[in-house]
Amino acid sequence: MAQTETKTAEAAAAFQPRIVAFVCNWCTYAGADLAGTSRLRYPPNVRIIKLPCTGRIDPLFILKAFEGGADAVLVSGCHPGDCHYTSGNYHARRRWALFRRLLDLTGIDERRLFFSWVSAAEGQKFADLVADITEKVRAAGPLEPANPARRRL
Amino acid sequence: MSTSEAIRADAARLLAEGRAKLVIGYRARGPHRAPAFVSDPAGVDVLIYDNLCKQNLAVYLRKPEVRSRGPVAVVAPPAVMRSLVVLAAESQLTEATVLAVGPDAYHGVLDLAGAAALLKEKYADLAPSPELLEALAKLDAMSPQERARFWTDQFAKCTRCYACRAACPLCYCARCIVEKNVPQWISTAAAQHGNFAWQIIRAFHQAGRCTLCGACEAACPQGIPLMLLNLALSEEVAKQFGEKPGYDPAAKPVIGSWKPDDDQGFVR
Incomplete structure (x- = not known):
């Protein structure tokens, strides 16, 4: 029993969350780029996928990430009013407001799905955000084995 | 005159006058209620209406084989009328002739505008069943892991x-997302990941459109509680955007429109 507990504690300490970040080309990707060129340090747990706009982010993308074994997903784009395509982020915001409820109901709760606005000038915000959500996901633990979306063969 | 008799009389009159060439209603099949398609005034005797009539007949109105037989009239309880109003709001219907029935009354022959007015006047506060509300509250009280297990078991069926x-009636895409395979977003195998993606996306594509008629859950041969997903989304739509689909034929789509001051408390 004691041995199992030690193993669990070790596993928690060693747990490296896999976080998939869907970001828009114009703001958050540039913000992440700024974090990099400014040599800001942030956890390497986030895998960034660049898309033209948050409006392009279909809920299917988020499902696919969880299907492939992500522990959490971050979706980030331009602040309201700053969208390169005028209103893509407003459309996305409505979609997320409903989609997060659906995922929460099916067992992928708010500790697994993050939304943010990060502008091209906010390199520090991006680095802080990634550090913060990595800690939160680490505290929540792996999504497996209770990942309802997971691909199993 | 009973509701069924009133429906038969109106159906016969519409067909005889040529205002409808096809009347879609309900008929008895043993203890069940099946759809009836009546094109001859002499055949209206099969039509009945009682509280066992659960199927959403609005599903037929967009089908080409039904449209080509038009003009069509449809026996419509409030749930069907709401579906018709959503279809009109989405430019899928321009006109409809309905034989409007309620749980306790027959309201006669109405057009789309009349049906929308009747809904607002008499059926504005159609509430989900207490059992369904209780089931959703019970699910929400569980831990995320328990919820995941619950749905994994359900979707496994x-x-x-x-x-x-x-x-x-609102799943009318000519080519459904699940049938698109370049790229294939949703696996078509009846396995966990494909089932989860399908059920989530099916529910999400109804977000802001679903009228909670219950046809999907009633049709499910495996008894998956789909209404829990639909209800959770409908409640969220009402809470976040103050919308209740199926009352206004000129309503804007909930997803597909936006307001600058939509709540963004969840965005960091």
């Missing part, structure tokens, strides 16, 4: 027959 899609 899914055979991907798509009866839920066929029964829903």
Whole structure:
């Protein structure tokens, strides 16, 4: 029993969350780029996928990430009013407001799905955000084995 | 005159006058109620209406084989009328002739505007059943892991027959996302990941459109509680955007429109 507990504690300490970040080309990707060129340090747990706009982010993308074994997903784009395509982020915001409820109901709760606005000038915000959500996901633990979306063969 | 008799009389009159060439209603099949398609005034005797009539007949109105027989009249309880109003709001219907029935009354022959007015006047506060509300509250009280397990068990039963899609009047895409395979977003195998993606996306594509008629869940041969997903989304739509689909034929789509001051408390 004691041995199992030690193993669990070790596993928690060693747990490296896999976080998939869907970001828009114009703001958050540039913000992440700024974090990099400014040599800001942030956890390497986030895998960034660049898309033209948050409006392009279909809920299917988020499902696919969880299907492939992500522990959490971050979706980030331009602040309201700053969208390169005028209103893509407003459309996305409505979609997320409903989609997060659906995922929460099916067992992928708010500790697994993050939304943010990060502008091209906010390199520090991006680095802080990634550090913060990595800690939160680490505290929540792996999504497996209770990942309802997971691909199993 | 009973509701069934009133429906028969109006159906016969519409057909005889040529205002409708086809009347879609309900008929008895043993203890069940099946759809009836009546094109001859002499055949209206099969039509009945009682509280066993649960199928959403609005599902037939967009089908080409039904449209080509038009003009069509449809026996419509409030749930069907709401579906018709959503279809009109989405430019899928321009006109409809309905034989409007309520749980306790027959309201006669109405057009689309009349049906919308009747809904607002008499059926504005159609509430989900207490059992359904209780089931959703129970699910929400569980831990995320328990909820994941609950849905994994439920979706494991899914055979991907798509009866839920066929029964829903609002699932009308000519080519459904699940049938698109370049790229294939949703696996068509009746396995966990494909079932989860299908059920989530089916529910999400109804967000802001679903009228909670219950046709999908009633059609499911495996008894998956789809209404829990639909109800959770409907409640969220009402809470976040103050919308209740199926009352205003000129309503803007909930997803597809936006307001600058939509709540963004969840965005960091």
